[in-house]
Amino acid sequence: MKVIVTGASKGIGRSIADIFAAHGHDLILCSRNEVLLYKTMEELQTRYPGVEIKASAFDLSVKKNAIAFGEWCLETGVPDVLVNNAGSFEPGSVNNERDGLLEEQLSVNLFSAYHLTRVVLPAMMARKSGHIFNICSIASLSAYPNGGSYSISKYAMNGFSKNLREEMKPHGIKVTAVHPGAVLTDSWGDYDNSSKRIMEAEDIAKMVFASSQLSLAACVEDILIRPQLGDL
Secondary structure, eight states, X not given: OEEEEESTTSHHHHHHHHHHHHTTOEEEEEESOHHHHHHHHHHHHHHOTTSOEEEEEXXXXXXXXXXXXXXXXXXXXXXXXXXXXXXXXXXXXXXXXXXXXXHHHHIIIIIHHHHHHHHHHHXXXXXXXXXXXXXXXXXXXXXXXTOHHHHHHHHHHHHXXXXXXXXXXXXXXXXXXXXXXXXXXXXXXXOOOTTOOSBOHHHHHHHHHHHHTSOTTOOOOEEXXXXXXXXX
16 A cells, blocks of 8 residues: 555554554655655664655645645555654643644644645546545544633544535545544653553554544444543
């Protein structure tokens, strides 16, 4: 399979790239940070020399960049899996968060996936196969204090996934919305997870990969995964 992963240089995206490569699947990777992206590509290529890995740095929150990255991906053929993982988190409340935050969160957490998906979909539809994973959040399902624009953008991402799922049913393309609870990523800074209070990025990657391996007759529409002790 050929697998596109955005936000691939760290966290959940990096773990998803790793597990697909470990099972022999070719990768096309993207993130904003060029240095971290190419370091990730180099490390994965060293570990999995039999896998073809391409990478290019784009800020997908910019529409023209998302389109350009999608077109670049199609130059190597039709992808089998697209993982829309690019995103960012900034806490805030609707009544007092800084001006412009909603636009920024929507651009990276929703518009990046929307524009990239629209570029690669026609080729998937012509082939009548493919699987799109949209990394949403529990913040897509339930509001919480200090969620603000982040939660709004993730609700929108979930709406995007739901609509896309219905549209793609007759075209043989699966769509899965992934809703992780707290995961140990850079958003948690130097959080001490020695007690395993929150999940590891590998937990999410394992669920995504497993869902990609089902028969053509089955589609996992939603993955909801929380820490064992529940949300923080």
